[in-house]
Amino acid sequence: MSHHLFLLSPSDTPIYSLTHYSSKPAQSTSYPLASNLPTWSTSAFAGTLTALSGASSVTQSHHVPGGGVKMGGGQDRHVVQMIANASLDNIEDVMRRENAMYLKSVDKFNEWTVSAFVTPGNVKFVLLHDQAKNDEGIRAFFHDVWELYVKTMLNPFHTAHTVIRSAAFDARVRASAKKNL
Amino acid sequence: MQQPHSRFSVLSNSSLSSADLLSPTGSSRFSLPSAPSINATLGQTRQRPNIYDRNLNKTRSSEVSASAFAFLFSEIVQYTQKRVSGINDLERRLNILGYRVGMRVLELMTWRAESSSKAPKREIRFLPALMSIHTQVWRAVFGRPADAIEKSVENEDEYMIIDNDPLPERHISVPRDMSQLSCSSFTAGIVEAVLDGLGFPARVTAHNTPTQQYPSRTTILIKLEKSVLEREEIVK
Numbered sequence: 001m002s003h004h005l006f007l008l009s010p011s012d013t014p015i016y017s018l019t020h021y022s023s024k025p026a027q028s029t030s031y032p033l034a035s036n037l038p039t040w041s042t043s044a045f046a047g048t049l050t051a052l053s054g055a056s057s058v059t060q061s062h063h064v065p066g067g068g069v070k071m072g073g074g075q076d077r078h079v080v081q082m083i084a085n086a087s088l089d090n091i092e093d094v095m096r097r098e099n100a101m102y103l104k105s106v107d108k109f110n111e112w113t114v115s116a117f118v119t120p121g122n123v124k125f126v127l128l129h130d131q132a133k134n135d136e137g138i139r140a141f142f143h144d145v146w147e148l149y150v151k152t153m154l155n156p157f158h159t160a161h162t163v164i165r166s167a168a169f170d171a172r173v174r175a176s177a178k179k180n181l
Numbered sequence: 182m183q184q185p186h187s188r189f190s191v192l193s194n195s196s197l198s199s200a201d202l203l204s205p206t207g208s209s210r211f212s213l214p215s216a217p218s219i220n221a222t223l224g225q226t227r228q229r230p231n232i233y234d235r236n237l238n239k240t241r242s243s244e245v246s247a248s249a250f251a252f253l254f255s256e257i258v259q260y261t262q263k264r265v266s267g268i269n270d271l272e273r274r275l276n277i278l279g280y281r282v283g284m285r286v287l288e289l290m291t292w293r294a295e296s297s298s299k300a301p302k303r304e305i306r307f308l309p310a311l312m313s314i315h316t317q318v319w320r321a322v323f324g325r326p327a328d329a330i331e332k333s334v335e336n337e338d339e340y341m342i343i344d345n346d347p348l349p350e351r352h353i354s355v356p357r358d359m360s361q362l363s364c365s366s367f368t369a370g371i372v373e374a375v376l377d378g379l380g381f382p383a384r385v386t387a388h389n390t391p392t393q394q395y396p397s398r399t400t401i402l403i404k405l406e407k408s409v410l411e412r413e414e415i416v417k
Contacts, residue, residue: 010378096380096412101301120291120303121284121378143296150292151232153285160284168233 003181004080004128005173007149009161010121012088016164019080020177083107084126087114091124101146102139117142121160123149129181137180144176237292244324251352258353258364268359272366272387279370282322286371287378290321303379307405307413310379315342318375322368323348338410340403342372345395355389363387365399372401382406 007016087107094103095118107114115138117125125145127138148169152158164170257278258271265271294317295301304310316326333339347365355362365387373385384404392398 095303096305096416099302099305101295101303118303119288121288122380139299146301147237147292147296148233150237150288151235153288155232156281159281166233168231172233 001130003177004084005145005177006081006084006126007145007164008088008124008126010123011161012124013161015123015162016169016173018170018173018177020174020181022181080112080128083109083112083114084128087116087126088124090114091116091118091126102142104135104138115142117146119146119149121153123160125149134181141176141180144180145173148172148176237289237296247348247351250348254349254364254367255352257367268362271362275364275366276370276373276385279367279372280374280377281370282367283371283374284378286318286321287375290317305380306416307381307409310376310381311340311342311403314372314375318371319344322371336404338405338407340405342401342403343390343398344368344401345398347397347399350397350399360389363389363399365401368399369401372403376403381409383409 001022003018003020003022005016005018005020006014009015086109090107091103091114094106095116101118101120103116103118105113106116111130112128113130115127115129117127119125125142127142129138152164152166152169153160158164258275261274261278262271265274291301291303304313311330315330319325319327327342328345329341329343331341331343333341344365347368349367350364353364355364369385369387373383376383376385383406386402386404388400388402390398390400
């Protein structure tokens with residue numbers, strides 16, 4: 001079971017990203033890429049094709065839960081990034097309507113659920129995960145990341161668009177992910 | 182062989198002592214984290230606590246003295262004035278400096294107010310956001326709420342926040358030939374950053390509006406972008 005976190009600046013450029021593999025027991029065993037490919041696929045590249053064809057019907061699969069092709073556990077980096085990007089429209093819709101910072105399950109794509117957290121300064125934390133029942137853990141995780149982000153922001157050399165490279169920040173986000181996710 | 186070596190050590194000694202002179206209390210007074218590089222090992226030992234080890238609420242009761250602020254602000258204005266070509270330029274630069282403060286004020290202020298809550302909230306409507314600038318932001322930055330909020334009669338996209346005795350201008354007397362200058366452009370920058378962060382892009386400027394009773398009375402004029410009004414119209 002994996003989690004993907006992206007921090008996005010107010011202009012939607014990524015300033016930090018993290019992939020976290022949960023040590024907690026997985027709800028479903030994740031299959032290797034090849035076993036999820038349709039029978040006609042012969043090359044590893046076909047996995048990407050499957051993912052992309054799923055992407056073109058993103059609105060469809062949004063309304064039909066469980067619909068669409070299950071692809072390689074979604075482990076492909078570019079697919080993950082694409083899903084995160086695709087969810088931004090939904091996040092912006094919801095954040096205009098609701099005044100909560102933590103937006104749970106704003107978007108779904110195949111087995112992925114997208115949760116988000118919007119800070120008052122319009123920085124978005126986007127988390128891709130495949131757990132439906134860990135709301136409390138995700139909320140606590142976002143809360144920790146928020147505190148760490150505020151501390152980063154207080155550094156006078158940091159601007160809203162600076163990529164976060166601090167090893168201390170990274171270590172703390174990982175520690176919180178380990179605890180909560 | 183010995184000669185250059187000893188000279189070198191003399192040099193390095195003198196440079197060390199001058200560094201000591203520059204920072205009499207040692208390096209601990211700087212709030213920089215110890216600048217970790219990407220390749221630094223995570224488990225390395227640190228001599229002093231970095232920014233992530235500090236408590237964000239600890240400073241709630243300790244405030245910066247007004248004279249220290251006045252001194253720093255006077256240096257800011259002097260520094261900026263040497264590098265600009267006119268009053269407009271000077272105000273614009275003060276506004277930019279204020280913007281950098283404002284975006285931090287917004288994040289930190291909201292964190293202090295909301296982090297204890299289970300479901301932290303943001304402002305999504307304009308008028309409550311304006312009210313929170315008038316009270317919370319002013320209280321966080323200047324220690325007291327602003328004096329009034331007004332809505333322009335002629336233009337529906339203009340709002341004003343009025344401060345009868347703005348803290349940054351308390352020790353500033355503007356020369357007569359620069360009478361248009363308002364150093365509260367710095368404050369305007371703070372307001373602009375807060376509005377921007379909350380999703381209400383606006384052009385914010387500061388203007389002197391003295392009265393008999395309050396000679397340094399200042400109006401912070403907020404001119405909202407069209408998109409903000411259209412959105413407010415939709416969610417109404």
